[in-house]
Amino acid sequence: MSGSTIATARRAFLGMSHSPLLGLNPVAEDDQIAIDKAIAAARAAVHEFAPELIVLLGPDHYNGFFNELMPPFCIGSQATAVGDYLSPAGPLNVAAELAIALAEHLMDRHFDIAVSRRMLVDHGFSQALQFLWGDEMDTPPVIPIFMNAVAQPGIARMARCKALGEGVGSFLDQLPLRTLLIGSGGLSHEPPVPTLAHPDPAVRERITVRSTPTEQERELKTERVKAAGLALAHGDSWMKPLNPEWDLQWMDAMASGQLDGLCAMSEASIGAMAGNSAHESKTWLVARSALPANTRLSCPVRAYRAIPSLIAGYGVMFMHH
Ligand SMILES: O=C(O)/C=C/c1cccc(O)c1O
Numbered sequence: 001m002s003g004s005t006i007a008t009a010r011r012a013f014l015g016m017s018h019s020p021l022l023g024l025n026p027v028a029e030d031d032q033i034a035i036d037k038a039i040a041a042a043r044a045a046v047h048e049f050a051p052e053l054i055v056l057l058g059p060d061h062y063n064g065f066f067n068e069l070m071p072p073f074c075i076g077s078q079a080t081a082v083g084d085y086l087s088p089a090g091p092l093n094v095a096a097e098l099a100i101a102l103a104e105h106l107m108d109r110h111f112d113i114a115v116s117r118r119m120l121v122d123h124g125f126s127q128a129l130q131f132l133w134g135d136e137m138d139t140p141p142v143i144p145i146f147m148n149a150v151a152q153p154g155i156a157r158m159a160r161c162k163a164l165g166e167g168v169g170s171f172l173d174q175l176p177l178r179t180l181l182i183g184s185g186g187l188s189h190e191p192p193v194p195t196l197a198h199p200d201p202a203v204r205e206r207i208t209v210r211s212t213p214t215e216q217e218r219e220l221k222t223e224r225v226k227a228a229g230l231a232l233a234h235g236d237s238w239m240k241p242l243n244p245e246w247d248l249q250w251m252d253a254m255a256s257g258q259l260d261g262l263c264a265m266s267e268a269s270i271g272a273m274a275g276n277s278a279h280e281s282k283t284w285l286v287a288r289s290a291l292p293a294n295t296r297l298s299c300p301v302r303a304y305r306a307i308p309s310l311i312a313g314y315g316v317m318f319m320h321h
């Protein structure tokens with residue numbers, strides 16, 4: 001157990017699920033109270049920690065990255081949020097020079113990484129920033145790192161996520177900056193994100209070629225995803241159920257730092273057990289791997305609820321070292 005308090009800690013981890021249906025679909029009162037409390041506790045812990053730098057790992061949902069060119073990971077030296085669902089639009093406060101320095105560090109360690117000089121991000125990044133710093137996303141400097149969690153075969157394997165996190169950790173070791181690593185996404189869930197196996201060629205084209213949806217297309221998508229959340233809440237069988245057991249096991253591994261054990265999980269089992277978008281949980285793995293492994297860190301915030309109407313095994317976890 002680390003002896004630091006939040007105020008004296010040098011590095012912290014925040015794992016935080018996202019759901020764009022928060023605020024759009026109904027949630028049972030006790031679940032809503034629990035999530036509000038968890039987000040407020042995370043916000044308080046983050047502000048007490050007062051990071052000088054944020055490394056934010058997030059996925060995308062075919063708003064910034066498409067199958068025409070889909071890197072497993074990509075660092076942004078400039079990033080703009082598109083403003084999907086209720087998430088804010090606008091530029092992120094990117095630490096451009098540090099983002100490039102991190103890319104150089106990773107390349108020198110033989111971890112080849114893509115770089116975007118104009119990254120577009122969606123709620124996979126902006127919801128966490130919105131919840132922690134408000135609609136203006138008035139944040140400390142951020143290094144945004146995209147992780148593909150939707151398009152096989154290019155979803156990074158568990159061990160690779162751990163290796164990236166270790167590389168980020170060794171970069172941060174050289175910096176005198178109090179740093180918060182955020183993993184945004186997961187845990188178990190399978191929202192209706194299309195794949196290249198979709199029977200409609202127009203849908204396959206839409207997720208392949210970079211494009212900006214019209215306002216009407218955005219609204220249609222929002223309605224489709226809201227309806228999927230309601231279907232899951234009503235137990236419709238075409239939706240993959242959430243898996244709280246899988247989620248709690250994942251959070252336990254984050255808490256103990258026993259990440260090699262976690263990496264023994266088979267790739268095929270992730271989608272099968274926890275839903276296709278459970279790969280988003282790997283953002284937590286990257287972020288957690290930048291802190292000491294096999295070490296139980298101080299964990300002042302840990303909360304979990306499985307909320308079908310949000311299509312989210314919704315977890316929040318803040319730890320520091
Ligand atoms: O907009 C999308 O394609 C995905 C929406 C969604 C729904 C529920 C949980 C999530 O993590 C999502 O990204």
Ligand SMILES: [Fe+2]
Nearest residue numbers: 059124185280
């Ligand atoms: Fe997501």
